[in-house]
Amino acid sequence: MLQSHSTHYFIGLMSGTSLDGVDGVLARFGAPSEPPAIQILAHASCAMPTALRAELLALNSRHGSDELHRAALAGNALSQLYAQVVEQLLTSSDMTPRQIAAIGAHGQTVRHQPGLHDGCGYTLQLLNPSLLAERAGITVVADLRSRDVAAGGQGAPLVPAFHQQVFAPPSGVGLVLNIGGIANVSVLPPPGSAEQVTGWDCGPGNALMDAWCQRHTGQPYDANGAWAASGQVLPALLAQLLREPYLRQPPPKSTGRDLFHMDWLEQQLQGFADAAPVDVQATLTAFTAQACADSMRHHISRAQELLVCGGGALNGHLMAQLQQRLPQIRVTSTDSRGLPPLQVEAAAFAWLARQCLLGQAGNLPAVTGAAGPRILGAIYPV
Ligand SMILES: Nc1ncnc2c1ncn2[C@@H]1O[C@H](COP(=O)(O)OP(=O)(O)OP(=O)(O)O)[C@@H](O)[C@H]1O
Ligand SMILES: [Mg+2]
Incomplete structure (x- = not known):
């Protein structure tokens, strides 16, 4: 267990639903009572190798046989990629494994079914935490979502508690929107208010735009949204997409590639066979x-x-589309609060690992719907 009065260094590793790669941060946390809460000492990332990406997508969409064996191998390959990011972080910050209290490692979600069978579902992130601990020589905290699901929660989003730590609003309600493969929002109460932090998965983030862009341009994503910006939004298609029932479900709710995948998009496009690909991209954005x-x-x-x-914060066209739809407020990247957009989720998993070692809850029942606060994660000590 950690001593709650001293400074600690943690690594957070995140590979999200975009399957673009692994983002990692090495973070310094002060004693729980000390501001500032977190300082990022290094950021590193590794692109997802094409073959591993294809295999994770196949496992996610139930393609192929011998899934258990393939899932184990994919977990091993991902763990080696995670270990590479750890090595980069240690090198660039000139630190040794012994100085790091733990790694918070998300793994790769290949199934997310929290509400199956009378609220007793599951969420599955592939990873081999033992292999990562072995390669990195650092304690690993993994499987950070399952305990919340076991307590009747969605297991997601887990980041609102961290968003509250680092982005608490100076006045009014704080809104933090993470646009990864899926988009999730955190609603942070005004200072001094007794309201609770809330949050939920809004729906698709980059996942559909990426898939369409890959198919029609061969590029993994629409850089800065330039391709979408050159097309026309198709109002009838937009209206059809917005009829997706998930969007009207009340929170707590979470979603993933289990719902928003290419087959879903193809179904939506059935009446739009003549649509130009560039206009579909504009409409998806x-x-x-x-x-x-x-x-x-x-x-x-x-x-x-x-x-x-x-x-998504790096997609200028998407940011402009958001600002256009929210004229009452300023839409800006988390850079404006000192934390670059690609570091936020990884930093949240460093924080979640710290919560686990401190024996403190990582979830917010008001967000996930769990029966109560829970210590999240399984510890793989060195
Ligand atoms: N310059 C850019 N222009 C447009 N889109 C970008 C740019 N850079 C990144 N993106 C988009 O962001 C995606 C990656 O975002 P991110 O890593 O936050 O998502 P994620 O891995 O799904 O994470 P999470 O599930 O944690 O939210 C890419 O797949 C791409 O769609
Ligand atoms: Mg990513």
Whole structure:
């Protein structure tokens, strides 16, 4: 266990639903009572190798046989990629494994079914934490979502508690939108208020835009949204996409590639066979922006700004689409609060590992719907 009065260094590793790669940070945390809460000492990333990406996508979409064996091998390959990111972080910060209290490692979600069978579902992130501990020589905290699901929660989003630590609003309600493969929002109460932090998955983030872009341009994503910006939004298609029932479900709720995948998009496009690919891309970008804006509509009047993180914050066209739909508030990246958008989720997993070693809850029942606060994660000591 950690001593709660001293400074600690943690690594957070995240590979999200975009399957673009692994982002890692090495973070310094002060004693729980000390501000500032977190300082990022290094950031590193590794792109997802093409073959591993294809295999993770196949496992996610139930393609192929012998899934148990293939999942184990994919978990091993991912752990080696995680270990490479750890090595980069240690090198660039000139630190040794012994100085790091633990790694918070997310793993790769290949199934997310929290509400199956009478609320007793599961969420599955592939990883071999033992192999990562062995390669890195650092304690690993992994499987950070299952305990919340076991307590009846969604197991997601887990980041709102961390967002509250680092982005608590100076006045009014704080809104933090993470646009990864899926988009999730955190609603942070005004200072001094007795309201609880809330948050949920809004719907698709980059996942559909990426898939369409890959198919029609051969590029893994639409850099800065330039391709979408050169097309026209198709109002009938946008209206059809916005009819997806998930978008109207009340929170707590979470989603993933289990719902928003290429087959889903192809079904939606059935009546739009003549649509130009560039116009579909423009419409998918508008759809992401509209679904996110709609999801926050009850909170906009009390907020001054929307902080955006995740790779979507680097898509200038998407950011402009969001700003257009939310004229009452300023839409800006988390860079404006000192934390670059690609570091936020990884930093959250460093924080979650710390919570685990401190024996403190990582989930927020008001967000996930779990029966109560729970210490998240399984510890693989060195
Ligand atoms: N310059 C850019 N222009 C447009 N989009 C970008 C750019 N850089 C990154 N992206 C988008 O961001 C995605 C990666 O974002 P991110 O790593 O936050 O998502 P993720 O891995 O799904 O994470 P998580 O599930 O934790 O939210 C890419 O797949 C791409 O769609
Ligand atoms: Mg990513």
